[in-house]
């Protein structure tokens with residue numbers, strides 16, 4: 048790990064702000080444990096993904112411009128980094144380039160800001176090159192779920208697995224398909240979304256089981272947890288930051 | 301077939317209740333998807349000839365063709381005619397049917413054998429020919445099964461993937477006295493025995509085509525059963541129906557495309573048969589048809605060509621890799637999409653071929669997981685095109701004013717600090733018990749709660765926690 052203290056601006060995302068407070072808090076704790084100087088601006092809101100995915104691009108553009116302006120002001124040093132605990136929201140930012148393609152001023156901001164965005168585990172492994180863990184998850188079995196957007200759009204695959212292995216957790220193999228969340232998809236076509244969810248959950252509850260089910264994305268976790276709560280199972284759904292943060296409630300229960 | 305894509309919302313719900321069908325689809329597609337993965341990873345090396353480089357090369361060859369499609373078509377037509385074939389250009393489905401009907405009429409044919417062709421489904425050819433009084437026999441095993449039951453294909457490569465095998469066993473038992481429990485091989489043998497006489501009787505054979513080779517005027521057909529080879533060589537007259545996007549520039553490009561197609565479609569290094577057909581029988585050849593007609597079908601493909609954002613759709617080589625890997629298709633099967641092309645390729649193609657107003661639900665039938673884009677051998681940005689169609693559906697006011705209002709309000713809240721603060725605080729009024737939000741009769745919430753719990757929205761937001769303790773802790777931490 049480098050000796051200088053990286054300055055990290057959080058993009059916590061609207062979902063975590065409201066529905067993933069523990070995940071967000073653990074993100075802060077974890078970044079601090081790994082020596083980062085963590086900042087949070089309460090001017091932030093959402094990445095605009097719901098509107099973008101649904102095809103409402105005028106609405107998405109408004110949110111995109113707001114996001115770019117907010118973070119452009121925050122980045123005052125060439126080494127400043129933006130970290131988000133949600134790969135899908137991080138991936139959404141990359142769509143701004145197409146979305147705002149007719150607005151050269153916005154593209155200029157995009158080029159300054161978006162290349163500095165990292166998904167949390169990506170930042171820890173790829174930028175900080177961490178080699179130690181602050182928790183001992185020896186004897187704990189974890190089913191890791193790949194968020195499609197984190198995996199396919201950001202290349203997040205080994206990083207979360209490496210962090211879990213550093214902590215001593217054993218990873219279980221399970222169905223690797225999409226969880227069926229897809230934002231508005233989950234409520235526009237709830238029956239398909241649920242069929243996809245059931246396929247995944249069947250594979251982990253029936254065959255293997257696990258102590259925890261985790262991911263880098265709160266959207267996926269909302270879906271997976273929502274389904275697990277309707278089944279009788281001991282599996283707990285937590286964000287990966289919560290698992291890796293020694294101060295989190297999951298370690299005290 | 302009459303498109304029913306407009307009723308996707310109702311149809312897919314019915315399809316979801318067909319559990320045997322769903323099990324057959326999931327099993328069939330997962331098996332082929334796994335084979336594809338093995339066959340493609342085998343080539344996945346870092347060297348410049350590896351799998352990813354092959355995809356890039358294939359995509360750019362296709363793009364070069366599309367940038368100059370009229371001249372490639374002309375080159376193909378000239379070379380095919382020089383080899384003795386007759387070329388027919390068909391602007392739309394009616395045109396294509398008329399060309400084919402004219403040829404058949406002039407032959408005085410009664411029996412027509414067909415090998416697999418999705419374009420023939422697209423132009424509703426069989427129905428038209430049967431109305432004219434011809435006997436039309438599908439000779440691909442899957443298509444043969446579907447024809448017996450008057451069903452349409454549910455998949456562009458595995459037409460009968462939705463049929464549980466026991467159903468086929470029972471049907472063959474009833475019709476042909478084939479044993480219950482017959483193996484796939486035995487079923488194929490039975491079908492072959494039944495079709496054999498038709499091959500000998502048929503005056504006309506109709507096929508599709510996987511590639512049109514511009515510099516030789518050849519059409520290329522890949523298959524595993526040998527029925528396409530018989531269809532194109534036994535009857536005196538062969539008619540090939542092919543979409544105009546199937547052009548590749550040169551016979552030298554063929555190995556690349558064959559390699560990608562067979563691995564992506566079935567996970568085979570090569571299909572069992574590859575027929576490269578250049579014109580009808582020549583005077584020194586012992587067999588083959590006396591006449592060969594090639595019907596080049598546009599049917600809105602030039603609309604796609606003229607549309608920069610949609611143009612990559614025409615790179616498609618119909619391998620169905622995107623279909624097999626699609627977690628949505630795997631649940632609902634192909635008939636839910638309501639027309640010939642289903643799965644991700646259908647969701648981007650049908651809205652153009654049928655008109656967006658008739659198929660705008662299809663692009664929404666995706667979680668945008670991107671699995672399709674990842675496996676497409678010609679690198680079509682399928683998920684981006686799904687979003688592009690959604691954008692157009694919104695612009696055309698197809699998605700309703702309620703949604704438009706909701707999205708406009710969403711944006712207003714997200715770009716206004718005070719409104720965001722108020723809205724996220726207000727969300728906490730939702731009643732809850734045991735840490736879960738109570739069941740509520742609210743639009744979006746009800747749909748979510750139909751099958752999933754929602755955590756309680758209460759207590760401080762992250763921004764409150766930050767202010768209350770995290771910011772200060774950071775100051776200490778930093779000191």
Ligand code: SF4
Nearest residue numbers: 616617619620622676
């Ligand atoms: S879109 Fe790509 S993956 Fe899908 S059928 Fe066409 S070529 Fe194959």
